[in-house]
Amino acid sequence: MTRRLAILGGTTPIGELEVISKQEVDTPFGTCSSALTTVQLAGHEVVYLPRHGHEHTIPPHMVNYRANIWALYSTGVTHIIGMAAVGGISSNCPPEKIVIPDQIIDYTCGRKHTFFEQDLDQVIHTDFVEPYCHELRDILLRAAAGLDLEIVSSSTYGVTQGPRLETAAEVMRMKNDGCDIVGMTAMPEAALARELNLCYATCAFCVNWAAGIRENKYNINISKVHNTARQGMVLTRQLMGASVKRFVIQ
Numbered sequence: 352m353t354r355r356l357a358i359l360g361g362t363t364p365i366g367e368l369e370v371i372s373k374q375e376v377d378t379p380f381g382t383c384s385s386a387l388t389t390v391q392l393a394g395h396e397v398v399y400l401p402r403h404g405h406e407h408t409i410p411p412h413m414v415n416y417r418a419n420i421w422a423l424y425s426t427g428v429t430h431i432i433g434m435a436a437v438g439g440i441s442s443n444c445p446p447e448k449i450v451i452p453d454q455i456i457d458y459t460c461g462r463k464h465t466f467f468e469q470d471l472d473q474v475i476h477t478d479f480v481e482p483y484c485h486e487l488r489d490i491l492l493r494a495a496a497g498l499d500l501e502i503v504s505s506s507t508y509g510v511t512q513g514p515r516l517e518t519a520a521e522v523m524r525m526k527n528d529g530c531d532i533v534g535m536t537a538m539p540e541a542a543l544a545r546e547l548n549l550c551y552a553t554c555a556f557c558v559n560w561a562a563g564i565r566e567n568k569y570n571i572n573i574s575k576v577h578n579t580a581r582q583g584m585v586l587t588r589q590l591m592g593a594s595v596k597r598f599v600i601q
């Protein structure tokens with residue numbers, strides 16, 4: 352089977368990408384965040400889909416996660432790297448750190464979170480003990496090691512509903528639950544990818560300390576968050592490039 356990689360872009364930009372082609376895709380679940388764009392990255396073709404739309408206008412709770420994942424699946428994508436800007440909760444997840452999570456706690460509500468709800472021959476329960484795909488996590492971790500990038504290789508991503516940020520008490524509860532980072536988009540994206548047997552991993556970039564964690568220059572302020580995300584562009588792009596190369600030779 353031909354392997355095909357897609358990057359689901361988040362709030363962290365990865366810079367200019369050479370566009371090869373664009374494909375509008377209709378799905379039974381509605382419209383995806385934008386046309387699927389085949390781009391050139393590190394000399395190889397990958398599919399790029401900005402989750403929040405090309406102009407970054409779709410908030411996390413309004414993203415049509417089912418349409419996005421279905422569109423990628425139906426066009427032959429087998430592997431997805433979901434990029435995410437997150438807040439750091441654990442002390443080893445400060446602003447500007449790249450984190451590759453291995454667990455998820457889902458605090459979202461009311462999102463369309465499954466493909467399996469109608470016209471079923473039988474009820475389907477999807478295994479999700481390990482929410483992330485080993486193969487793609489491994490590619491990201493080895494690519495980071497090859498670049499001498501110090502990243503966090505194991506962490507729990509707590510996914511909140513947004514679009515508002517969390518209260519300090521909510522973050523304290525998440526910390527007690529075992530969350531290391533907080534963001535708004537890994538769910539239901541990761542679970543939907545698993546329902547279709549797609550290999551999915553998150554590459555998270557910390558843009559602030561989560562609410563109430565620390566008083567410092569990185570306290571939450573949306574324009575600072577976007578600034579830090581932009582500063583992360585060089586690192587995340589390097590990591591994506593190196594990962595694409597590894598994906599192709601593997």
Ligand code: HPA
Binds near residue numbers: 436
């Ligand atoms: N909370 C939730 N989502 C986020 C944050 C945060 O602090 N920072 C970036 N995305």
